Amino acid sequence: PIAAPPGGLDQEPHVDGARLLLGIAELAEIGALPTGGITRLAFTPEEDRARAYLMERARRADLRARVDEAGNVVIRRRDAEPGMPALLMGSHMDTVVKGGRLDGAYGVLAALEVLTVLAERDEPLGLEPVAIAFTNEEAGLFPYPFFGSRGVAGTLDPSLRYSSRDGTNLRPVLARAGGDLSRIRDAAWARGSIGAYLEAHIEQGPYLERAGIPVGVVTTITGRVTFDLRIQGRSSHAGTTPMDDRADALVAASHAVLAVEDLARSGECAVATVGQVESHPDQINVIPGNVRLAGEIRDLSGDRLTAAQAALARVADEIGGRYRVRVRVRTTGRVEPVPTTDVLRQVVRDAARELGLATMDLPSGAGHDAQVVAEIAPIGMVFVPSRAGISHAPEEDTDPEQLVTGADVLLRAALELCRR
Ligand code: HGY
Ligand code: MN
Ligand code: MN
Numbered sequence: 001p002i003a004a005p006p007g008g009l010d011q012e013p014h015v016d017g018a019r020l021l022l023g024i025a026e027l028a029e030i031g032a033l034p035t036g037g038i039t040r041l042a043f044t045p046e047e048d049r050a051r052a053y054l055m056e057r058a059r060r061a062d063l064r065a066r067v068d069e070a071g072n073v074v075i076r077r078r079d080a081e082p083g084m085p086a087l088l089m090g091s092h093m094d095t096v097v098k099g100g101r102l103d104g105a106y107g108v109l110a111a112l113e114v115l116t117v118l119a120e121r122d123e124p125l126g127l128e129p130v131a132i133a134f135t136n137e138e139a140g141l142f143p144y145p146f147f148g149s150r151g152v153a154g155t156l157d158p159s160l161r162y163s164s165r166d167g168t169n170l171r172p173v174l175a176r177a178g179g180d181l182s183r184i185r186d187a188a189w190a191r192g193s194i195g196a197y198l199e200a201h202i203e204q205g206p207y208l209e210r211a212g213i214p215v216g217v218v219t220t221i222t223g224r225v226t227f228d229l230r231i232q233g234r235s236s237h238a239g240t241t242p243m244d245d246r247a248d249a250l251v252a253a254s255h256a257v258l259a260v261e262d263l264a265r266s267g268e269c270a271v272a273t274v275g276q277v278e279s280h281p282d283q284i285n286v287i288p289g290n291v292r293l294a295g296e297i298r299d300l301s302g303d304r305l306t307a308a309q310a311a312l313a314r315v316a317d318e319i320g321g322r323y324r325v326r327v328r329v330r331t332t333g334r335v336e337p338v339p340t341t342d343v344l345r346q347v348v349r350d351a352a353r354e355l356g357l358a359t360m361d362l363p364s365g366a367g368h369d370a371q372v373v374a375e376i377a378p379i380g381m382v383f384v385p386s387r388a389g390i391s392h393a394p395e396e397d398t399d400p401e402q403l404v405t406g407a408d409v410l411l412r413a414a415l416e417l418c419r420r
């Protein structure tokens with residue numbers, strides 16, 4: 001018997017699942033670590049190779065690819081209609097340190113696959129489909145999260161000196177990648193030039209898998225505040241300094257870590273994490289004199305984020321007094337929570353329904369380029385389940401069939417939007 005194609009016997013196009021999965025597997029080799037996982041930080045040779053790979057794949061599909069001034073790869077149909085508003089689809093190719101193969105990469109390759117299918121047809125479209133790979137979403141090396149999508153939204157300042165955590169100037173690094181910091185404003189898309197932005201992404205959390213539902217419709221993308229907490233105590237001999245005479249910065253920092261956790265546990269915000277600790281002088285027989293903690297708080301409400309920021313400042317004061325150390329908190333970044341656009345949620349739901357797939361509405365606890373593009377265009381997001389809800393780790397995974405299904409939903413949604 002001949003099996004019905006996924007989605008029934010309709011005449012609508014489907015993505016080429018094998019082509020999509022091959023792309024995901026090949027991209028995953030770039031930055032792969034011998035011990036498992038992938039480190040492909042933005043503005044490193046690994047990300048350069050990922051750009052080259054993606055552009056080569058686009059050329060093989062007879063598409064046109066270029067690197068914009070911000071370092072994003074932008075891919076269009078060869079006969080793209082100039083001046084027609086775009087249906088922009090994409091995500092990022094950079095990873096966290098020791099990350100997985102799907103966060104970002106899936107959305108980029110799904111976008112390329114959808115664009116490839118649309119370009120292969122000769123149906124006239126009302127929006128010009130464009131795929132994009134944003135740079136530096138994760139900000140693993142250069143501390144400017146969403147650098148690429150901010151370039152597209154036009155919110156990068158060309159007069160700033162952008163540099164990495166270890167002081168490397170971004171200008172020549174971006175030039176090597178094909179961008180141009182002096183002309184970064186040219187990466188911006190005019191308001192109205194993007195009719196809709198769609199991003200497919202793995203959920204990175206456990207809810208779809210738990211519910212046994214293959215497609216998530218994102219409602220709101222979380223807001224996030226990152227902070228730096230510096231504690232200055234007094235270094236001294238670990239054997240001779242009486243316990244009552246100490247100003248141990250690491251003991252104070254330990255309390256601070258727990259206090260940050262408690263911000264979320266007590267309901268002040270949704271989640272709160274200290275992810276980085278630096279202790280100086282980092283010697284076994286010396287009382288730590290200086291500690292730097294870096295962390296973040298997230299919530300779906302901007303007001304609650306603001307309240308949690310204030311609570312963090314109070315906690316810092318309190319710890320300073322209790323341990324006789326100096327504590328300074330500095331906000332290093334803030335991204336507002338952003339709802340997706342109603343009509344695009346419905347387009348994604350309808351696309352899934354046509355394919356016979358159940359959907360679930362859910363918020364995103366991870367940040368996405370979509371929330372930055374939202375400043376200039378309507379946005380929608382398609383989630384697929386994450387195995388065991390794990391992400392930002394080598395174990396990050398999704399059933400291949402669900403990856404293909406998610407791309408098919410993206411294609412259906414794209415067709416619906418391009419036909420309006
Ligand atoms: O951490 C985040 O949520 C973002 O994807 N980098
Ligand atoms: Mn991520
Ligand atoms: Mn991501």
Ligand code: MN
Pocket residue numbers: none
């Ligand atoms: Mn000694």
